[in-house]
Amino acid sequence: MELRHLRYFVAVAEELHFGRAAERLGISQPPLSQQIQALEEELGARLLERTNRRVALTEVGRLFLDEARQVLAQSDKAVQLARRAQRGELGELKIGFTSSAPFTSTIPRSIFAFRQAYPAVHLDLLEMSSRQVAEALLEERVQVGVIRPLALPDGLEKIELFREPLVVVLRADHPLATGSEAGILVAALAEEPFVFFPRSFGTGLYDQLLDLARQAGFTPRIAQEAGEAMTIIGLVAAGLGVSVLPASFRRMRVDGVVYRELLDPEATTAVWLVRRRREHSPQAQAFIELVTREAIS
Known part of the structure; x- marks a missing residue:
């Protein structure tokens, strides 16, 4: 038994007319009659009473119709779920x-x-x-x-996806915060202690900070490590050092902290x-x- 046999039977059962059912299904009437007969033979039961004037469901046919509709509905649902999943919707x-x-x-x-x-x-x-x-x-x-x-x-x-500048994170009363609204060069940070991610943490910013510092002629002194950017900003506010973060962190407004853009050409992430x-x-x-x-x- 195939799903098409169920669809053929449901069409005939709903139309109670082989000609209209065949037209609805887009096939000719003789193959439809043959498929219904084959279905009845497979089931070993008569589903339809046929005369020259009318087609009617038998009691078995009425019971089978309800189940056939449920099977077809579940099949259609499964097809739609598969198609939605393929489109990434599920x-x-x-x-x-x-x-x-x-x-x-x-x-x-x-x-x-x-x-x-x-x-x-x-x-x-x-x-x-x-x-x-x-x-x-x-x-x-x-x-x-x-x-x-x-x-x-x-x-x-x-x-x-996009690039953005790096910024220096400073205490608001740090000497470098004054008059540097237009930006700071990495070289100005040579003598500063840094608050930064540990190298083992696996952020690409660590290696980038090292590269920028080396190009400016110094090795950054990491005085304090922290695994979260918000912790780093808080420790800068506490006076433990300066830091370098992506410019998007400027959205984090922390009392006592200012951000200054790095002016070095490679200071982007x-x-x-x-x-x-x-x-x-x-x-x-x-x-x-x-x-x-x-x-x-």
């Missing part, structure tokens, strides 16, 4: 993101837009360092990553969207396309 999407991502306008706006466009997709958002995101992608624990630049392992590919090269998840593809559009707009 299922689950696991996204690893670095802690600085929510402070950019693009990422929160993209997540909101995705939830509006795909309400049936469950988003599992996992905060971790950029290096941990890359590892999670390779281990297939997440499908998409949002990170700061770092050396990517083989098997991963990136899309640069980016936000990358990262995925496995052979990632075929429809949900991931839908998210990537949406975020890319949001970044361009």
Whole structure:
């Protein structure tokens, strides 16, 4: 028995006329009659009473009609679910993101837009360092990553969403905060203690700070380490040193702290969207396309 046999039977049962049922199904009447007879033979029961003047359901036919309709409805539902899942409209999407991502306008706006466009997709958002995101992608624990630049392992590919300047985080009463509204060169920080992420934390910003300092002729002295940007800003406010963060953190208004843009040409950072090269998840593809559009707009 095939689904088409059920559809043929339901059409005849609803029309109670082989000619109209055949027209509704888009087939000729003789094959329809043959298929109904084959169905009855397979079931070992008569479903329809036929005379020259009328077609009527038998008691078995009435019972079978209810079940056939349910089977066809469930089949149609399964087809629609499969098609929606293929379009990325259903299922689950696991996204690893670095802690600085929510402070950019693009990422929160993209997540909101995705939830509006795909309400049936469950988003599992996992905060971790950029290096941990890359590892999670390779281990297939997440499908998409949002990170700061770092050396990517083989098997991963990136899309640069946007770039932004780096800023120095200073206490408001720090001597460098005065008269530097237009910006500061990295060289001006040579004698300053730094509050920064530990190297083991796996953020690309650590290596970038080292590179910028070396180009300016010094090695930064890390006086205090912290794993969260908000903690770093708070420790700067406490007078433990200065720091360097992406400009999007200027949205964090902390009493006693000011931000000054770094003027060095290389003092910029980016936000990358990262995925496995052979990632075929429809949900991931839908998210990537949406975020890319949001970044361009």
